[in-house]
Amino acid sequence: MNPTSQGRNAGLDTLRALAIVLVFANHYMLFVSGSPTFGWFGQVGWTGVDLFFALSGYLIGNQILGGIRRSRQSGGGERFSLARFYARRLLRTLPNFYFVLALYALWPAFRGANVLPPLWKFLTFTQNIQLMPGTAFSHAWSLCVEEQFYFLLPAVALAIAACRKPLLLAWLAVIGTLLAGMAIRSHLWTQYVGPEEQGGFHYYTLIYYSSLCRFDELVAGVALALVKNYHANAWTRLTSRGNWALAAGAALLALTWSLFLEDHYGYPMTVIGYPLLGLSFTLLLVAALSPGSLLQRLRVPGAASIALWSYAIYLTHKTLCVLLRAPLQAEGWGPNSWQAIVLMSAASLLAGWLLHLLVETPFMKLRDRYVPGNFARPAAPAGAVA
Secondary structure, three states: OOOOOOOOOHHHHHHHHHHHHHHHHHHHHHHHHOOOOOOHHHHOOOHHHHHHHHHHHHHHHHHHHHHHHHHHHOOOOOOOOHHHHHHHHHHHHHHHHHHHHHHHHHOHHHHOOOOOOOHHHHHOOOOOOOOOOOOOOHHHHHHHHHHHHHHHHHHHHHHHHOOOOHHHHHHHHHHHHHHHHHHHHHHHHHHHHOHHHOOOHHHHHHHHOOOOOOOHHHHHHHHHHHHHHHOHHHHHHHHOOHHHHHHHHHHHHHHHHHHHHHOOOOHHHHHHHHHHHHHHHHHHHHHHOOOOOHHHHOOOOOHHHHHHHHHHHHHHHHHHHHHHHHHHHHOOOOOOOHHHHHHHHHHHHHHHHHHHHHHHHHHHHHHHHHOOOOOOOOOOOOOOOO
């Protein structure tokens, strides 16, 4: 990677910023304006969640697989700590999540007329199971999918690493998971959705929100991390062609988006659409991780900040925009007016920045102080000479 001076990768920041902008456009269309305010971009904006999944799959997969590889190379001298991994993940994700959940639970005006599911479902990250569309804080479903994945992946990876021929088993697990996801979606669509109820209750509850149906992009990201850590030659060849990966990923994504726009809830895209998104975003990740590629060299103004605040923005933007709709409408600024769009966008950025600054950052500092990462070197004593 060619990180920025702050240790960040501009390509990954651009993709993360794109993901939250997509989600914002889609939620604005669905819950604020009720019309395609941003055109086709808002209609495919739900795929921003899938881009987040691909990013998480690669980044978490790289931590785990890289840690296991380093443990094996050291002959047991350095061990990958599962407890430390879980502690760092929870300190990264829980503070923001619990703070916003408290707003929903303790401030009725924040959730409006929507019913909040039982708190235990949020606390156990099972809210996405049999989720009723339209409930308060419904967009937390994607966090549940990710947290379930975070808890499952390390255990599976360590179990595979303890077997004979672990690399072969790892690739069989990746391929098997993708095929299983397609088979499960095929079965659920055929049995419970069908052509009569496309986009209805059963589609969202049984397929769209389901962890078993939405692991595709997460697993695709893990597959990329597997290549990086255990297929050095293939990784070198891949990342030496970053601009080709960018072109291929953009072309495949454009094709997949057009197919989803044409038939979002139909059987073919329900079965193969998510793997196509996974492949598209994986190619874009290759471009972002390729030294010298256009995606890595390009510094999109504001993308680094938006990427840094993206988690906080995701948690707060939807309800905030819904709450602002009525007062802005009273001022004569309907949800499709440029004034409302600018003000709601600015408010979402401000809320995300404040949540990141006041909640996320202090806990990240505590994490770095008391729960150092796996294989982190202890800090040198004051006055020590390097």
